[in-house]
Each structure stands twice: as structure tokens, then as C-alpha cells.
Amino acid sequence: MPERAPDRLLRMLGMVAYLDGHDDVPVDDLAAQFGVTPEQVLADVDTLWVTGTPGYLPYDLIDFDASAYERGVVTLVEARGMTRPLRLGGREAVALVAALRAMAASLGPALDDERAAVVRSALDKVTAAAGDAAAAVDVQLPAAATPQAGAAIGEALARGRRLHIRYVDAGDRTSEREVDPIRLVTEDDRTYLLAWCRASHGERLFRVDRIVAADVLETPAEDHPVPEGADVFTPAGGEAVTLHLASQGRWIVETTPAEAVRDLPDGSFEVDLSVVQPAWLRHLLLQAAHTVIDVRPPAVAHDAAAFARRALAAYAPLLPAGEGG
Amino acid sequence: VLIGRDRDRGASRSFRLGRIQGGVRPVGAPGAFPPPSDDELADALSAWTQGPERTAALAVLPDRAAALRARAVDDALDVDAVPGARDVLAGRDLVHVRYRSTWELAEEIVGYGAAVVVLAPTGVQDAVLDLLRTASRLDIPAEVVDA
Numbered sequence A: 001m002p003e004r005a006p007d008r009l010l011r012m013l014g015m016v017a018y019l020d021g022h023d024d025v026p027v028d029d030l031a032a033q034f035g036v037t038p039e040q041v042l043a044d045v046d047t048l049w050v051t052g053t054p055g056y057l058p059y060d061l062i063d064f065d066a067s068a069y070e071r072g073v074v075t076l077v078e079a080r081g082m083t084r085p086l087r088l089g090g091r092e093a094v095a096l097v098a099a100l101r102a103m104a105a106s107l108g109p110a111l112d113d114e115r116a117a118v119v120r121s122a123l124d125k126v127t128a129a130a131g132d133a134a135a136a137v138d139v140q141l142p143a144a145a146t147p148q149a150g151a152a153i154g155e156a157l158a159r160g161r162r163l164h165i166r167y168v169d170a171g172d173r174t175s176e177r178e179v180d181p182i183r184l185v186t187e188d189d190r191t192y193l194l195a196w197c198r199a200s201h202g203e204r205l206f207r208v209d210r211i212v213a214a215d216v217l218e219t220p221a222e223d224h225p226v227p228e229g230a231d232v233f234t235p236a237g238g239e240a241v242t243l244h245l246a247s248q249g250r251w252i253v254e255t256t257p258a259e260a261v262r263d264l265p266d267g268s269f270e271v272d273l274s275v276v277q278p279a280w281l282r283h284l285l286l287q288a289a290h291t292v293i294d295v296r297p298p299a300v301a302h303d304a305a306a307f308a309r310r311a312l313a314a315y316a317p318l319l320p321a322g323e324g325g
Numbered sequence B: 001v002l003i004g005r006d007r008d009r010g011a012s013r014s015f016r017l018g019r020i021q022g023g024v025r026p027v028g029a030p031g032a033f034p035p036p037s038d039d040e041l042a043d044a045l046s047a048w049t050q051g052p053e054r055t056a057a058l059a060v061l062p063d064r065a066a067a068l069r070a071r072a073v074d075d076a077l078d079v080d081a082v083p084g085a086r087d088v089l090a091g092r093d094l095v096h097v098r099y100r101s102t103w104e105l106a107e108e109i110v111g112y113g114a115a116v117v118v119l120a121p122t123g124v125q126d127a128v129l130d131l132l133r134t135a136s137r138l139d140i141p142a143e144v145v146d147a
Helices: A005-021 A027-034 A038-049 A066-070 A090-110 A113-136 A147-159 A247-255 A278-287 A298-314 B038-046 B085-089 B102-110 B122-136
Strands: A076-078 A161-168 A174-187 A190-197 A202-207 A211-220 A239-245 A258-263 A269-275 A292-296 B002-006 B011-015 B054-060 B093-099 B116-120
Touching: A005 A027, A005 A038, A005 A076, A027 A038, A090 A113, A147 A161, A147 A174, A147 A211, A174 A202, A239 A247, A239 A278, A247 A258, A247 A269, A269 A278, A278 A298, A278 B102, A278 B122, A292 A298, A298 B122, B002 B038, B011 B038, B054 B085, B085 B116, B093 B102, B102 B116, B102 B122, B116 B122
Parallel strands: none
Antiparallel strands: A161 A174, A161 A211, A174 A190, A190 A202, A239 A269, A239 A292, A258 A269, B002 B011, B054 B093, B054 B116
16 A cells, blocks of 8 residues: 655654664564554665665665564664754644643543553643643643543443444434544544444544444444545535524634635625524524525524524523413 | 734633735734733633533433434433423433533534423523524524614
8 A cells, every 4th residue: 555755754763762662573563563564674774774864875864774674674774863852842842732631531441541641641741841831831621521421432442343223313313323533533522433334334424422322342443445535524414504693693604614705895794604404504503593684595484483482482481471482 | 723912802812813804914013012921822622622521411302312322421411300301201212421521512412303302401501592593593584683
């Protein structure tokens, strides 16, 4: 399988640093350490051998012990300064701290002890190295899955197992599905499970706060090719709806994939949406009721208003007579 | 979020970066104001770290609002004290959930429409009713609504 150049570069740099601290490493051990085949290790070493600092004369190149190499053992003789510890800029360190804290918070209970220790130790080291800058970030993730579902999702991802989930969609319909989990995706302030849904034969994003129950099955998850961009929610082929909103409704544009936004002279604005799930739009209109000036087509406004009137009717026994609507 | 002192209002305010439109430019000389103390900063941030956790009592139609049910807790509010609660609960399940922000919970609950009725506290109920009443007039032409 072709490998992306940045991945290979990263591994080779890691290899030089590793070999600087470990002498006489058998090729097989090196392969296991970096998760690649022994052939790939030999190819990497061959490339490193002709790699160096400008000038590129023999003494400018990284060098290995040739006789050890013949025996299938890798020994670094000359690192050409490639083992200088990685230096992080302030911003890079803060970004790493934020990412590690998010990882610890979202996967916390799902990680096994060994992985949890790795995250903790990396976080401690980077936090210490970043010094005051680390105090500038505060990561707070929204309450995501229930602990039971969160642990099951984590275990299924770690062990490559199929999951049985009970899922509630935007229309409040509950379904039971078997899915092959692929990875967790965090987008804005929600976390999604990207998984292959066996019922619909395609990859789907499941909001983890709507996975109300999850069980790890003993069946191994199958590998499914996932097209690039599958982890970004992009509604397609929906109904075109235009909302005219007061300026206080700005948040809708931030949290909703809008097709187009037009600012109007009086500070209000129009937003074009492509709506796949009518229930989702209805919920949005009810949430944003105070800022909605107009909705096109009118049938959409009527649907949302009728929905609200039915809900109000359910409150009738709680309210003094005549206060229903 | 940008936390800053709003000079017009004489109080600290937070501004979502995504809602700041147009150019931003510095005014005033460097060092024109003293940096906030740690206490002032914590005060300004507390608006974002929300209030204490409270419990709401909901009357939910059977088999509906599974996502709310998944968060149900064992706390029990005294709903018998709520006039009419008994009538609403006939044919509905009593579900308690914890929340911090009244409007966040209200915005979530309106999505369920008639499937979820808020019994208590009144703050959440009022917020839901307010949204529902406003939304119930969405199909009335805008000129008629006194917005």
C-alpha cells in the first residue's frame, strides 16, 4: 500500500532518535517497534543512509554500521544531529496540551490502563514543558455518551469489535443497529461515532449523546473503505428552506451547515438551508422562535407552528383556564 | 470567546469571536488599562461555567424521548404539589433529569413537542411555554405579530 510521505518521514525521524538510544537492534524488533514490516525497515534504513545535512558528502550523511546491517541488526554510527530533541513552539505546545486534555476527557473511561498512563504521562510532560502557556487553555467537552455507552464504544474501537447500539435520531425515533466502529469525530461541540452501519450498508455519523445503549459484540468489526470527508456532516439533496432571522439568531449560522447567508441592511439576515430531516428543522425553528421573522416555504412555518400548538395543548391541565396558547 | 470589560456598560462581557463582524482595531495607547486581577477574571468566566446542577421533572409519552430517558436520575421532585400534574401523568411516565442551564434544557425539550411536558421547576416550564407560544404564531404573517 502506498504510504503518505509525511508518515514515512515522521517514522524515519523517530527511528533515528530511537536508534540513538538503542544499539544493535534486530530489524524485526525495529519493525515491531514502529509497526511496519521488516522490509519497510530495511527500505527506511537504506533511505536514511543517503540522507544528511547540506553538502551531502560522505561525512555529512547519517551512517549505520554496515557489518551489523549484513547480520540484520541496525546500529546507528552517525546521527548528524538528527536526534536533537523535538522543540515545540508555545503555540504548538498549547495545541498539544489541548488535544491531550480533550483525548483524556472524551476517552477517559474507555482507555485501558496502559493507554491511559501514556496519555497522562504525555500530558504531564507537555504541560510542564509549556509552563505558563499551558494555563491558558481550558478544555471542556460537552457531556457526551452515557458512561456505559462511552465505555462500550471505547472498548469496541480498541479491540476492533462490532457494536450493537440503540440510537435515537433527530426525529426521536429509536432504532437498534449493528455497526462496525471506525473512529470518534469531534465537530464543534459534539462528538460523533463514525461507523459502518450494517443496516444501511454505508458509513454513518452517530451523535454519541444519542447512542442510548451500546454493547460490544464478540464479532470482529469488518474493515470498510471510508471515503475522504466522511467524518464531516454534509447534508445533500435536502429541501431548500430559507429563514429570515433577526440578528440575535446569528448562532444558527455558527451551528448549522448553511448553504448561503445574506446580511440585510437592517441587521437581520437570511440563511438558506438544505434540510434532510424535517424534524431537525422543526426543532431549530422552535428553539429559535424568538428570532424567526419569516420562513419560506410557508408550509414549513405552518408545520412548526402546528407542532408547537399540539405541545401547548398538552400543558392544558397544568395552566389556569384560558392560558393555553 | 473574548472576555472584556464593556466600557459602555461598565461591566465585563463575553463576546463570541464568530459573531464579531467586520474589522477589529486597537484604540488607546499601550497600557491604557490595568490588566484584570485573578479574581476579576474568575468572576467574568463564571458566567461560562454555568450554575449549580438542578433537577427537572418531566412527563414523557411512552417510548418517546429515549435520549432524555437515558439521562434519567433517581431524584424525585414532589410533583403532587403541582396542580394538574396527576392529569398530565395519566398515560405518561415521570422522568427526572439534571440540568444546569434553564434555557439549554428548554431548547432541548421543545424539540420533543407534545411528547415531553415539563412539570417542574416553573423556570424551565416557563421557558418552554415561552418558546412554544412564540413558535405557535410562526405561521401568522409577520405584520400581525408584535415582535
